[in-house]
Amino acid sequence: MSVERVLLTHGGGGRMARSLIENIVSTFDNPALNRMEDASPIDIPAGVGEPLKKRSAGAVAQWQPRIVMTTDSFVVTPLFFPGGDIGKLSVCGTVNDLATAGAVPAALSVGLIIEEGFPVSDLERVLSSMKKTADSVPVPLVTGDTKVVEKGRGDGVYISTAGIGAVRPGIELSPARIEEGDAVLISGPIGNHEASVLSARNDLSLGVQIESDCAPLSGLMQAVIEVVPEAKCARDPTRGGVAAVLCELAESAGCTILLDEETIPIDEPVQGLCDILGLDPLQMANEGKMIVIVPGSKVQTGLEAMKSVYVGRNSVKIGEVQKGAGRLIMKTPYGTSRIITMPVGNQLPRIC
């Protein structure tokens, strides 16, 4: 673009707005978006209409994928942090919400609320990060909108993404299906995203740099579903962390979830940061981790599938579902156990 900073007039409907939008469109460059229509056509990914293990020419027309929709707004500060930025985050968050439904992402939309004076170079950096992440899924960004607010009425840029995905017939991930005997798997160590943002925000010198785990997980979920189509439920533990997600699932399912503290993977620098600041890693936000609940008999198959994808290489089983009254219980290495309750607020505002 020919200017260095976003101006209020870029938020209008005229030539300047169009130049901003053309700049954005050229970053993402796909047929649906390039049309620059107010509403963009969606292609449902080929093959999703067929149920797993039932692929036959005659059956195709009988099956329709279910369409699911999700949205997330992103207000993370700082906008750039080790391992990611608000652009990457805004694609991962929405793709991962689709993944929790077992969906193959079909399309994303983006709404930008830009603060007057925001450097165009930062905007371009954020957009190309979105593009790179979306391409890695892959999912096209098919439509978008930009608004500009006065200086002091925003904070650089806020991003809202919405996503559409398609779910294969026969896949039904839902907390209602969780039952006694199921196992709780997680795709890797927890707390890295929140620890990364926390250190970046406060300019903490910790000796080591903690990177956000920020990553799209739809590929990991598709790998699981391919071999364990009977998987029960999946959740990405973002705000409120593993504690919030599992408290909610235990309550919805009306079962006890028993976590084994020794098995919960936490990277050493994250644990160190938590120890110093008195934070609970179980409540720390993740942006590239998936909790998958599978039948007890499918633990090995599920873990192998998760580990076959790079972002899931450190997947482990961390707990079991038992009969009970909807509680989350942690078994400590000392043989004792304690009830974990739903976090009340958040440890750190604006982590995503």
Added chain:
Amino acid sequence: MSVERVLLTHGGGGRMARSLIENIVSTFDNPALNRMEDASPIDIPAGVGEPLKKRSAGAVAQWQPRIVMTTDSFVVTPLFFPGGDIGKLSVCGTVNDLATAGAVPAALSVGLIIEEGFPVSDLERVLSSMKKTADSVPVPLVTGDTKVVEKGRGDGVYISTAGIGAVRPGIELSPARIEEGDAVLISGPIGNHEASVLSARNDLSLGVQIESDCAPLSGLMQAVIEVVPEAKCARDPTRGGVAAVLCELAESAGCTILLDEETIPIDEPVQGLCDILGLDPLQMANEGKMIVIVPGSKVQTGLEAMKSVYVGRNSVKIGEVQKGAGRLIMKTPYGTSRIITMPVGNQLPRIC
């Protein structure tokens, strides 16, 4: 809710966030949203899979509606203005973008970015306005997200809505289809939304209160398509007004669009406000008007369909498409004509 103002902790992932979200979910109360999943199932409205005038039992399975997606962010100030508020606007804007594609709205999502300290009563007012407007379409709000930013990093509430719609087979609204001999129809008088926001913002005492035209137009577009399936293109003239939309269409289509100034409907108070402040009504934003381009032979049929819907009761023909080099030309009542160029910026920031 049990508190009067939104707190930063309402943006976390814990119990307080959940209470805020439950409050929102209970406002909209539909099966997809009530599941409170990260990604919500979408039902494509029944019948949209069948092409018009080709309905027969055997043909149904052969036809699929096209799915389209759109998004918009809303930062209007003030949040409440005569004839609407940011909640109503956020539903209308997205529904109307779907309508420009000829789509029947299937689902909406909402992302709220709330400023710390925002009165909960105002939030509830905005949400119930969204609900009322969505019900009138009707379209379910199936998924959402809330974030809270510190005081001074927002302005009350910003709303991002995304929408999915389904387009009947055979309907293809696109600027590329515009050609010589087509007619330009508009669903009523222009400029009311921007005039309403402008007077509300500046507390102008004009003697009369100008109400925003803010309204969902998917019903109007369906009425047109039912009788004029060969309609060429539709646009809602929001930011940049009729001038921006028609300049863009003339350019895309590579035709001249000739407007007849005498036929362009403008309410007297809006014209008065424009005269006093030196604003061009043609550049004023509308939030409840649709420009529809139809073949010249279908003007009467199209207008009758538009007028059959209450929001289109004042529909008129305002122009014609002629051979030419992609320009918008206005014929004045004095027999002269002038070229109208794309507005550069905007007359008023944050009108939507």
